[in-house]
Amino acid sequence: MIRFTNVNMAYPGGNEALKNINLDIAQGAMVYITGRSGAGKSTLLRLIALIDRHTRGQIIVNGQNLERVRNRRIPLFRRHIGFMFQDHRLLFDRTVFDNVALPLVIAGYRHQEIKKRVHAALDKVSLLTKMNSYPMALSGGEQQRVGVARAVVHRPALLLADEPTGNLDPALSWDTMKLFEQFNQVGVTVLIASHDLDMIKRMQKRIITLKNGRLLSNSTSSQEDSE
Amino acid sequence: MSATPAKNTRAKKSVKTELKRRFDMWLLQHAQALVFSLGQYAKHPINNLLTTAVIGISLALPTSFYLLLDNVRLVSSGWDGSLQVTLFLQNDVSDDDAFTIAKQLQTNQKIDDATVIKRADALAEYQTLSGFADALDALDENPLPAVIIVHPTLDSADEKDIAALITELEKLPEVDNAQYDSQWINRLLYLLDIVNRVIIILSTLLALAVLLIVGNTIRLAIFNRRAEIEITKLFGGTDSFIQRPFLYSGLWYGIFGSLIAWLLITVSMQMLRGPVKQMANLYASDFELIGLGIGNSLMMLGIGVTLGLIGSWISVKRHLRAIEPV
Numbered sequence: 001m002i003r004f005t006n007v008n009m010a011y012p013g014g015n016e017a018l019k020n021i022n023l024d025i026a027q028g029a030m031v032y033i034t035g036r037s038g039a040g041k042s043t044l045l046r047l048i049a050l051i052d053r054h055t056r057g058q059i060i061v062n063g064q065n066l067e068r069v070r071n072r073r074i075p076l077f078r079r080h081i082g083f084m085f086q087d088h089r090l091l092f093d094r095t096v097f098d099n100v101a102l103p104l105v106i107a108g109y110r111h112q113e114i115k116k117r118v119h120a121a122l123d124k125v126s127l128l129t130k131m132n133s134y135p136m137a138l139s140g141g142e143q144q145r146v147g148v149a150r151a152v153v154h155r156p157a158l159l160l161a162d163e164p165t166g167n168l169d170p171a172l173s174w175d176t177m178k179l180f181e182q183f184n185q186v187g188v189t190v191l192i193a194s195h196d197l198d199m200i201k202r203m204q205k206r207i208i209t210l211k212n213g214r215l216l217s218n219s220t221s222s223q224e225d226s227e
Numbered sequence: 228m229s230a231t232p233a234k235n236t237r238a239k240k241s242v243k244t245e246l247k248r249r250f251d252m253w254l255l256q257h258a259q260a261l262v263f264s265l266g267q268y269a270k271h272p273i274n275n276l277l278t279t280a281v282i283g284i285s286l287a288l289p290t291s292f293y294l295l296l297d298n299v300r301l302v303s304s305g306w307d308g309s310l311q312v313t314l315f316l317q318n319d320v321s322d323d324d325a326f327t328i329a330k331q332l333q334t335n336q337k338i339d340d341a342t343v344i345k346r347a348d349a350l351a352e353y354q355t356l357s358g359f360a361d362a363l364d365a366l367d368e369n370p371l372p373a374v375i376i377v378h379p380t381l382d383s384a385d386e387k388d389i390a391a392l393i394t395e396l397e398k399l400p401e402v403d404n405a406q407y408d409s410q411w412i413n414r415l416l417y418l419l420d421i422v423n424r425v426i427i428i429l430s431t432l433l434a435l436a437v438l439l440i441v442g443n444t445i446r447l448a449i450f451n452r453r454a455e456i457e458i459t460k461l462f463g464g465t466d467s468f469i470q471r472p473f474l475y476s477g478l479w480y481g482i483f484g485s486l487i488a489w490l491l492i493t494v495s496m497q498m499l500r501g502p503v504k505q506m507a508n509l510y511a512s513d514f515e516l517i518g519l520g521i522g523n524s525l526m527m528l529g530i531g532v533t534l535g536l537i538g539s540w541i542s543v544k545r546h547l548r549a550i551e552p553v
Contacts, residue, residue, distance in 0.1 A: 051552050081463075108256055
C-alpha cells in the first residue's frame with residue numbers, strides 16, 4: 001500500500017525532516033508511527049497525503065508513484081485518503097451532518113447517497129442523535145468522533161491520523177483506537193502518528209519509531225517488548 | 228471478430244453514460260454552490276446588505292446620469308429639426324405688410340416656410356408667459372413688433388449658408404433684426420457631448436469601484452473561511468470546486484446590487500415625474516420623463532452581474548491559491 005525507498009525530505013531553508021527512510025506498509029495494515037515532537041511523524045503523513053513533496057527517493061502510495069502525480073491531480077488522489085487531526089478541525093458554522101458530509105459533497109455524491117452514508121458513519125461512532133447539533137454543543141470526545149466519522153465516510157482506502165487522541169483522556173483515547181481498529185478490520189489501511197507509547201503498545205500493532213528524522217525501529221509491539 | 232461491433236457499441240454506450248453522469252454531477256455541484264452561496268449571503272444579512280447597497284449606489288449613479296442625459300436629448304431632439312430664424316420687423320411695419328413680406332419670402336428657394344406672428348398675438352403670448360402682464364397693461368400702445376418666423380430648407384449643420392441667409396434677410400428694409408435660434412441648440416448639443424464624456428469617465432471609475440468592493444468582500448470571505456478551504460483541499464476538493472461558491476457570491480452581489488440600483492432609480496424618477504410634468508406644462512409641452520424601461524434595466528443587471536463575477540474571479544484567483552492545507 002505504501003512504500004518509501006530512500007526518501008529524504010528537506011524543508012526550504014535546509015531543515016532535514018526525514019533522512020533516508022525505507023518503509024513498506026501492506027494493504028490492510030494498521031501501523032503506529034511514534035517518536036518525539038519534531039522526529040518527523042507529521043512530515044511522514046504529509047508526504048503520503050502530498051501536502052508536501054519529498055526531496056529525494058521514491059514514495060509509492062496505492063500503486064501510484066507520488067512524483068508522477070501532477071499538482072492538478074492531487075485532489076483526485078486525496079479522495080482515497082481519510083484524515084484525522086489532533087484538533088479535529090471541524091467547521092463550527094456547520095452541523096455535525098454537514099461536517100461529516102463534506103468529503104461526499106466534494107466527490108459529487110447525490111443527496112440520497114450522502115444521507116445514507118452520513119447516517120451510517122454517524123451510527124458507527126454513536127452520534128446519530130447529534131446529527132443536527134453544531135460542533136460547539138458537543139464534548140471534546142464527541143467532536144473527535146465526528147472527526148472520525150468524517151475521515152471514513154467516503155470509505156477511503158487509507159486513513160491517516162495525526163495525534164488523534166492528543167486531547168482526549170485515556171479512556172476516550174482507547175475507545176477511539178478501538179474504533180480505528182474496527183475500520184481496519186473491514187480493510188482500511190490505517191496509519192496513526194502518536195506519542196502515547198503506553199496505549200500504542202497495548203494495541204499490539206506494528207510500530208514505526210522515528211528519531212530526528214531517521215527510522216529507529218520498525219517492529220510490532222511484541223517484538224519491541226522482547227528487546 | 229464478430230463480437231467487435233457489439234463491444235464497440237457497448238463501449239460507446241458506457242462512454243455516453245459516463246459523460247452523462249459527469250454532466251449531472253457538474254450540474255449538481257453548481258446548484259449546490261449556488262444555493263450554498265445564497266445561504267452564506269443570508270447568514271450575514273446586515274454586512275451583505277451594506278456591501279450590496281454600496282454596489283447598488285455605485286451602479287445607480289452613472290445609470291441615472293445616463294437616464295438624465297437621455298431625457299435631455301429627448302427634449303432637445305424636438306428642437307433640433309425646427310431650425311428657425313426669427314425676423315423682428317421694424318416697429319412701424321403693420322401686420323398686413325408683414326403678411327406680404329412673408330409671402331414674398333416663401334418664394335425664396337432657401338426658405339421652406341414663413342409664418343407671421345401678429346403684433347397683438349405677440350403681446351398676448353408675452354403677457355401669459357413672461358409674468359409682466361400688469362406692466363404691459365400700463366403701456367398705452369403695443370411695444371412689440373410683428374415677427375416672421377422663417378424655417379429654412381437648409382440643414383442646421385450648414386452654418387455658412389445659414390449665416391448668408393441671415394445677412395440676406397437682415398438687408399430687407401422692413402427687418403430690424405434677424406435671430407438664428409438654433410445656435411444655442413448647437414451649443415447645447417456640444418455641451419451634451421461633453422457631459423456624455425464626463426459620464427463615461429465617471430461610469431468607468433464607479434465600475435472600478437464595484438470591482439474593488441466585490442473583490443475585497445470576497446477576499447475577506449476567503450480569509451474568514453480559511454479553515455473550510457484547507458479541509459476541503461485535504462479531502463480532495465478541486466480548485467474549481469472551492470472557488471465556485473465564491474464566484475456565485477460575486478454573482479449574487481451583482482444581482483442584488485442591480486436590484487437596489489433599480490429601486491433607487493425608479494423611486495427617484497417617480498419623485499421627479501410630477502415637478503417635471505408641471506414644468507413641461509409651463510412650456511406648453513407634453514414632455515414626460517422616460518424611466519429605465521426593460522431594456523435598460525436588463526442592461527444594468529447584466530453590467531452588475533458581469534462586474535460582480537469579474538471582481539470575485541480576480542479575488543479568487545489571487546487569494547485562493549495561497550491557501551494550502553497545513
